[in-house]
Amino acid sequence: MQAWSMTDVGKKRRENQDSTYVKLDHERNMALLMVCDGMGGVNGGAEASRIACEEFARSVWDTLSGKISGKEAVALLEKGVSAANMEVYTSAISDPSYMGMGTTLTAALIVGEDAYVINVGDSRAYHLKRRAKDKLKQITDDHSVAGDLFRKGSITKEQYDTFPDKNIITRAVGTDPQVYGDVFELKLDKGEVLMLCSDGLTNMVPDMAIEQVLKTSETPADACQTLVDMANRAGGKDNISIVVFIKD
Template sequence: MLRVADHAARTDTGRARSANEDSYWVHSPLFVLADGMGGAQAGEVASQTAVSVFSTQGGMPDGPGTYEERLAALVAQANGQVYSQAQSDDQFAGMGTTLTVAYVGEDDLAIAHVGDSRFYVLRDGELTQLTDDHSLVGELVRRGQISAEEAEDHPQRSIITRALGIEGEVVVDHFSWPVRDGDLFLLCSDGLTGMVSDAGVAEILAGAPSLAVAAQRLVTAANEAGGRDNITVILFRVEDVTPGEGAVVNQHTSVGDAVPAAPVAAAPIATQTTVRPTEMLVGSSTIEPRAPRPPRHPRHEAGPPKRRRWVGVAKGFAVLAVLLALVLSGGILASQSVYFVGTDDDGFVTLYSGLPYELPGVNLFQTQFTSGVPAQSLSPRVQQTITDHKLRSHDDAVDLIRQLERGDLAGQYAS
């Protein structure tokens, strides 16, 4: 059985800001951190509103589902409250907040996450980030277009692709993590990670005599590096008090899945509660999203379907007959003069030539190019345009993708 052996938390305004828009709440074994945006007052209100959803519960509420699913439901509830406030009061218009939550259960650690605040584990001296940054540079790093070092000084590092309060619904990453005895966890706002490298954070954590000292040293290091943003850190160490047992293995899966327990060294598997991501924010301004996080795991329950598969025996035979006729008549060559728009295996809008069907050993379509637009970020109406795989001319298909990239289509992004 797991328990929290020790914990500590610190927050600081930093050296460049006049107010602290970060909020946190610690009620072991529940840990909550939010980093608000939208101006000093609005950002502070957004983060406090999100955290209050958890603090008013007094802990993890009872209910159906795994811990991670219940955390995700509370994050969705927090999003609704922040969104309602932003819509009802002009002074809060455009406000939003990140939210990262962790709960230590009896057998594993549950995490729910939206935004670019981070959650780390220090294990055997190695610091590993468990959450994905919902930011433009985070996506560029994941796609290999820039390095982690380049991301630290990227001019667009402040652009986030997902936050609470911008839309009525939000995509929530949630997963369970297999914990080992002695694991040290860190929740922090980007006021820390924007100033101190992961290597620097790991060194401070490893060298501090206590978690309280480590938390203060992290804040001090961020301020000494410039303190450009509010700084909040939450630390907690977990121990396994189950007699005669070693490492704890994850036993939770998402609703509707049958995924075997992950080994101790496995990475967390993110799942989602809705398919309606928020728009990007720079302070209180909304800009055109470019590269939100694509769906990467088979456990995703939402998002647009991949390229059309066989459905129904009767339909399968009918399509097969047509395709065989094309092959026999040489029509498959002519099919390469038609195009359709779909998604690749990572969920990005892609241009294909050929027919939108797959047969064993027969390639009926070819990839022409993949855009930077994740289909998951589109409104349901526009998603339908992508997933119907309508046959188009080359120019028509290219024009559709370019409109998506520019954001020219009305209702392109979910609202």
């Protein structure tokens, strides 16, 4: 297993409100990856993503005792989202300066060849098999106004990509007492790539360009750096956070 994370403030924002997390256990052949994109208030976004990242990792990774079944992995991810949500929500209602803060959360738990992905919001997970003919596949669905319209067939992919309020999300960690994530399961064969990212990347760099970088980069660190540079060259309008995982 190889993995790397990178987060960058971008060119327009004063503060980086994203958080990332990577933990590898080569002995057990397990990994936990996460990206959170915070929002709300002067300091709220950064605090929300930090709290969610830490609480999710504590709830999921710190309770793993050995190899688990698929059903147990899914339950663990759902428990992690609930724990992160409650921690952010409680912090928000107890401090007026954090009122209304929240965060996206997209995480992947890898157990051997199995990957379990959960998401809340519009931070994405992608899968790439790296063969010349293979295409980058978005695993998660964006929980956003634009995403809902696209899935209903009300707007085209082209309209979705240029939707004026694309950043308005319909689901977030910490904004309500309860939230649930969507869970996806997939197999990871040798050489395949799993990437998590905030919309600071995907709003700046098209999927085809991301695909080429993931196919040609020698290491996850190289891929992260190249993609951050591309997003900044395209305008860097938001914080950029990326986690790249390669299955050995």
